[in-house]
Amino acid sequence: MRGLNKSFGALRAVKDFGIRVERGRICGFLGPNGAGKTTTLRMLCGLLTPDSGEGTVLGYDVMKQSQAIKRRVGYMTQKFSLYEDLSIEQNLTFTARVHELDRRRERVQAALDRLRLTERRAQLAGNLSGGWKQRLALAAATLHGPDLLLLDEPTAGVDPEARRTFWDEIHALAAEGMTVLVSTHYMDEAERCHEIAYVMGGRTLARGTADEVIDSSGLVTFHAEGPGADRLGRELRDRPGVEMAAAFGTVLHVSGRDRAGLEAAIAPYRQPHLNWTETRPTLEDVFIQLIHDIDAEKAKAA
Numbered sequence: 001m002r003g004l005n006k007s008f009g010a011l012r013a014v015k016d017f018g019i020r021v022e023r024g025r026i027c028g029f030l031g032p033n034g035a036g037k038t039t040t041l042r043m044l045c046g047l048l049t050p051d052s053g054e055g056t057v058l059g060y061d062v063m064k065q066s067q068a069i070k071r072r073v074g075y076m077t078q079k080f081s082l083y084e085d086l087s088i089e090q091n092l093t094f095t096a097r098v099h100e101l102d103r104r105r106e107r108v109q110a111a112l113d114r115l116r117l118t119e120r121r122a123q124l125a126g127n128l129s130g131g132w133k134q135r136l137a138l139a140a141a142t143l144h145g146p147d148l149l150l151l152d153e154p155t156a157g158v159d160p161e162a163r164r165t166f167w168d169e170i171h172a173l174a175a176e177g178m179t180v181l182v183s184t185h186y187m188d189e190a191e192r193c194h195e196i197a198y199v200m201g202g203r204t205l206a207r208g209t210a211d212e213v214i215d216s217s218g219l220v221t222f223h224a225e226g227p228g229a230d231r232l233g234r235e236l237r238d239r240p241g242v243e244m245a246a247a248f249g250t251v252l253h254v255s256g257r258d259r260a261g262l263e264a265a266i267a268p269y270r271q272p273h274l275n276w277t278e279t280r281p282t283l284e285d286v287f288i289q290l291i292h293d294i295d296a297e298k299a300k301a302a
């Protein structure tokens with residue numbers, strides 16, 4: 001994709017978006033609410049026509065061949081959108097009919113087995129817990145064997161174990177050659193992607209593997225541990241050189257891009273009861289930094 005744009009009235013939801021994702025890769029979309037992630041996914045699967053831009057999805061022209069793209073793409077929407085008053089099996093059979101698939105019984109059985117839904121096949125979708133609902137939605141989105149899978153916040157509100165199982169399945173699908181684009185707000189999920197794109201205000205602010213995004217951030221991070229370390233955040237945050245200071249449990253996490261400034265800021269706090277160590281910044285540190293940068297840019301412009 002190159003230069004994709006989409007506006008809703010005066011609102012520019014996606015600005016000059018460009019991306020290239022290789023087959024079999026899992027690419028994560030991250031960014032604050034309203035960043036343009038869903039709009040981008042909807043343009044990529046042919047549901048929304050970009051205002052301008054060019055590119056191909058699975059070899060098809062994104063501007064002219066949306067019908068062909070739709071047939072080869074599986075899309076799991078943010079909101080559960082299957083029939084709550086149909087059973088798991090009935091939902092899958094219905095989906096198979098919509099796709100006009102042959103060997104429907106066989107395909108539905110294979111999907112039930114794959115996602116370990118067989119025992120619950122007769123259960124109404126509306127009675128399933130969050131994790132099982134998402135598993136059913138994944139079964140439905142992949143029933144027709146798409147080459148590209150788009151997942152919009154697929155595990156929002158799902159417990160950690162169910163999330164892990166869900167992600168194991170995403171990796172298994174990618175290993176079979178399916179390309180996956182997934183939007184998420186969860187850092188652990190971002191780390192399970194082969195690569196990520198951080199978008200904000202419709203713009204891509206960071207792109208690469210999690211390690212590349214962290215390395216290119218230029219952030220320096222220190223941890224402080226010891227009695228009362230977690231309570232120093234507010235004080236340190238206001239010191240020059242400190243761009244972020246936040247407590248994680250009893251550990252204080254302090255970051256900035258100016259190493260000398262940061263070290264000077266924490267120097268008075270290098271007291272015997274506090275143990276300071278330099279650590280690698282996390283993805284969350286980098287993303288919060290990016291949000292601060294944009295806010296500062298906006299404040300300057302105003």
Ligand SMILES: Nc1ncnc2c1ncn2[C@@H]1O[C@H](COP(=O)(O)OP(=O)(O)OP(=O)(O)O)[C@@H](O)[C@H]1O
Nearest residue numbers: 008011013031032033034035036037038039040078
């Ligand atoms: N059909 C529409 N009509 C008008 N505005 C829209 C429409 N769809 C999206 N928007 C607006 O475009 C912006 C981007 O929305 P989008 O849903 O793509 O963001 P997002 O990154 O997916 O957010 P979230 O993380 O909350 O799901 C938002 O300001 C949203 O209100």
